[in-house]
Amino acid sequence: MSDTVAREGAAAQGTTLISVRNLKKYFPQSHNRKLHAVDDVSFDIMSEETLGLVGESGCGKSTIGNVMVRLLEATGGQVLCEGTDIVTARGKELQDLRKKMQMIFQDPYSSLNPRESIRAILADAYQIYHIARGKELKEKVDELAASVGLESYVLDKYPHELDGGKRQLTGIARSLSLHPKFIVCDEPVSALDVSVQAKIINLLMQMKQKMKLSYLFVSHDLSVVRHISDRVAIMYLGQIVELSTTDEIFSNTLHPYSMALLSAVPKIDFRDRRKRIVLKGDVPSPVDPKPGCRFAPRCWMARDICKDNSPPLTEVAPGHFAACHFWKESRDLAEEISTR
Amino acid sequence: MPGTEKNKDPGAGNEVLLRIENLHVEYRSGGAIAKAVNGVNLAIRRGEAMGLVGESGAGKTTTALSILNLLPDRVSFVTKGDVFFNGKSMFTTSEQELNSIRGGQIGMVFSNPLTSLNPLYTIGHQVAMVLMKHKGMEKADAYRTVGDLLELVGISRERINQYPHEFSGGMRQRVGIIAALCCSPQLLILDEPTTALDVTIQAQILEIMKRLQAEYSTSLLMITHNLGIVAELCKRVAIMYGGEIVEEGAVNEVFENPKHWYTHGLLDAIPKLTGPRVELKALPGLVANAQKLPQGCKFHERCAHSRGKCIESIPPFFKISDEHYAACWDAEENA
Numbered sequence: 001m002s003d004t005v006a007r008e009g010a011a012a013q014g015t016t017l018i019s020v021r022n023l024k025k026y027f028p029q030s031h032n033r034k035l036h037a038v039d040d041v042s043f044d045i046m047s048e049e050t051l052g053l054v055g056e057s058g059c060g061k062s063t064i065g066n067v068m069v070r071l072l073e074a075t076g077g078q079v080l081c082e083g084t085d086i087v088t089a090r091g092k093e094l095q096d097l098r099k100k101m102q103m104i105f106q107d108p109y110s111s112l113n114p115r116e117s118i119r120a121i122l123a124d125a126y127q128i129y130h131i132a133r134g135k136e137l138k139e140k141v142d143e144l145a146a147s148v149g150l151e152s153y154v155l156d157k158y159p160h161e162l163d164g165g166k167r168q169l170t171g172i173a174r175s176l177s178l179h180p181k182f183i184v185c186d187e188p189v190s191a192l193d194v195s196v197q198a199k200i201i202n203l204l205m206q207m208k209q210k211m212k213l214s215y216l217f218v219s220h221d222l223s224v225v226r227h228i229s230d231r232v233a234i235m236y237l238g239q240i241v242e243l244s245t246t247d248e249i250f251s252n253t254l255h256p257y258s259m260a261l262l263s264a265v266p267k268i269d270f271r272d273r274r275k276r277i278v279l280k281g282d283v284p285s286p287v288d289p290k291p292g293c294r295f296a297p298r299c300w301m302a303r304d305i306c307k308d309n310s311p312p313l314t315e316v317a318p319g320h321f322a323a324c325h326f327w328k329e330s331r332d333l334a335e336e337i338s339t340r
Numbered sequence: 341m342p343g344t345e346k347n348k349d350p351g352a353g354n355e356v357l358l359r360i361e362n363l364h365v366e367y368r369s370g371g372a373i374a375k376a377v378n379g380v381n382l383a384i385r386r387g388e389a390m391g392l393v394g395e396s397g398a399g400k401t402t403t404a405l406s407i408l409n410l411l412p413d414r415v416s417f418v419t420k421g422d423v424f425f426n427g428k429s430m431f432t433t434s435e436q437e438l439n440s441i442r443g444g445q446i447g448m449v450f451s452n453p454l455t456s457l458n459p460l461y462t463i464g465h466q467v468a469m470v471l472m473k474h475k476g477m478e479k480a481d482a483y484r485t486v487g488d489l490l491e492l493v494g495i496s497r498e499r500i501n502q503y504p505h506e507f508s509g510g511m512r513q514r515v516g517i518i519a520a521l522c523c524s525p526q527l528l529i530l531d532e533p534t535t536a537l538d539v540t541i542q543a544q545i546l547e548i549m550k551r552l553q554a555e556y557s558t559s560l561l562m563i564t565h566n567l568g569i570v571a572e573l574c575k576r577v578a579i580m581y582g583g584e585i586v587e588e589g590a591v592n593e594v595f596e597n598p599k600h601w602y603t604h605g606l607l608d609a610i611p612k613l614t615g616p617r618v619e620l621k622a623l624p625g626l627v628a629n630a631q632k633l634p635q636g637c638k639f640h641e642r643c644a645h646s647r648g649k650c651i652e653s654i655p656p657f658f659k660i661s662d663e664h665y666a667a668c669w670d671a672e673e674n675a
Contacts, residue, residue: 043623056538056539056540057538065380073487085512130614163626165626186419193393193395193396194565194606194609194610195606195609195622195623195627196393196622196626198608198609198610198620198621199622200612201620202619202620202622220538222368222613223610223611223612223613224611226611226612226617227612228611237536239408248613250613260540261539261540262613263543264539264540264541264542265539265568265613266542266546266566266569266571266572266573267568267571267572267613267614268566268567268568268571268595268607268610268612269571269612269613269615270512276543276547277549278543278544279539279540279543279544280494281494282508282510282511282541283538291395298436321541327605333661
């Protein structure tokens with residue numbers, strides 16, 4: 001994918017905060033094979049923007065998040081944060097970048113040190129970066145906890161004494177402690193009950209506004225992503241197949257995989273009874289994928305060209321990117337198949 | 341059938357297959373008592389699909405396990421109430437008879453398809469075993485039937501001699517479903533059958549369930565926290581909170597015109613896939629703790645509309661319409 005394509009995709013409004021360029025992450029397998037978890041992905045995130053990243057398990061969405069904050073080393077490509085490449089940064093440069101980029105994890109229990117009190121967990125970052133100590137440190141932690149709505153008695157508890165919602169609040173507070181500009185939220189609400197989930201989503205949205213944050217919001221839950229995101233990218237087998245503004249993605253879906261994914265979600269609304277596109281088979285293996293469009297084996301409109309040529313992610317309408325040879329016809333074809 | 345207020349099923353012409361009457365279940369461990377189920381009444385008719393919805397800890401799974409008399413020994417106690425299947429109490433039935441009912445007349449699909457299949461036996465063996473036991477089939481016949489069933493749910497019959505670890509999560513769950521369905525049970529209990537699955541696989545499973553239910557007119561009890569699944573698959577729904585059913589009725593009535601504030605809260609807390617994006621209304625507080633349930637309405641501590649009456653006494657079921665009941669004092673005036 002060319003540089004220009006992805007840059008234009010981001011040129012919606014505001015300034016670019018993060019640019020991901022041709023990012024690749026391969027995991028070595030036995031017999032010299034490679035698992036292509038992320039395969040040549042490019043996109044931008046604007047400042048104060050939430051980009052939703054959606055896909056099924058194993059599509060590489062969490063890997064992208066991990067590579068972007070450098071919890072995993074990239075195989076190739078760049079992740080530029082205000083011009084500095086995270087993939088190659090070292091020493092002081094990397095340390096400074098880490099202050100700007102934080103992460104909230106899916107499982108709030110395994111991502112908190114069980115032997116530290118909540119206060120100690122929240123104080124860690126201030127101590128590591130020599131920001132505060134003693135009485136000042138205590139005040140900073142109190143203030144931080146209050147900002148996400150954690151009651152002060154919680155600070156003396158340990159992670160196992162808290163419920164899922166409070167644990168996730170701790171995770172969020174920790175990620176905010178250094179006033180980052182960008183946070184990767186990796187399925188932050190999928191382990192939570194419905195009533196707690198709403199609380200966490202609301203908090204994330206408030207914090208974004210208050211602290212002028214940008215999020216990469218990784219999730220498999222389309223309704224949550226629709227609720228929180230400004231733009232949405234849909235992934236399939238290590239590649240982005242469609243990217244646009246949230247309203248556009250949900251109302252003017254162009255890629256056949258996106259259509260199938262959207263139609264698969266069971267809906268509460270009785271007036272919205274669109275016919276479902278049921279995909280056959282399972283997601284193929286990402287180990288040494290075959291050339292051609294990766295969705296072709298499950299696609300109802302695949303033709304010969306799809307098996308040989310991988311369609312690039314192209315801007316088919318202003319700000320709307322799709323990687324499909326037949327994006328023009330896809331809507332009519334979907335109409336046909338779903339009324340059949 | 342007793343003509344009590346529990347016997348509130350409209351369309352009495354339809355035969356009731358399963359009736360849960362005033363069921364109370366406790367878990368006791370050490371000195372602690374957790375009241376998991378507190379007076380559940382529920383009736384499922386033949387061929388009917390019922391959704392049972394609630395957050396974790398609401399008592400959904402405990403209710404399901406009571407139906408099969410499969411509650412864990414020594415820690416769980418049915419303190420009151422009964423479960424009637426085909427008019428017969430499940431708690432007084434002999435173990436031998438229960439074994440023929442479980443898997444034969446009542447099938448159950450569990451939420452985790454990896455732990456509910458035996459890793460040491462092939463898929464074919466595990467499903468064929470059910471057929472041989474309950475239907476007295478010969479081995480060759482049973483394997484042939486299993487092959488047919490695998491194809492029915494979109495798995496090639498060549499894979500019959502493979503082991504569970506060779507299957508993907510979605511395929512394992514499909515195997516769990518055919519194992520539960522192969523004896524054409526009268527009632528199928530599904531405990532969060534698609535929670536561990538991706539949406540496209542979930543869609544496949546839901547389509548299979550719809551088809552099979554139409555073909556065999558099996559009664560379904562679908563336990564889930566996903567209201568969308570209930571809306572798609574079920575005719576009726578029961579909402580559970582604090583071990584009680586707080587609202588029950590036809591799915592479209594309950595979802596479009598909820599009468600219990602908890603149902604209201606649940607619907608407002610979920611982001612929607614269509615319509616305008618409005619701010620989510622989170623329910624305050626946490627799910628009621630089964631070890632110290634509040635007096636009166638179990639939901640009153642989290643309810644913005646609670647008043648003196650709610651704290652003092654447990655609201656009974658008020659009839660909203662023939663197909664809609666709610667246990668909320670505010671529903672009284674609508675009754």
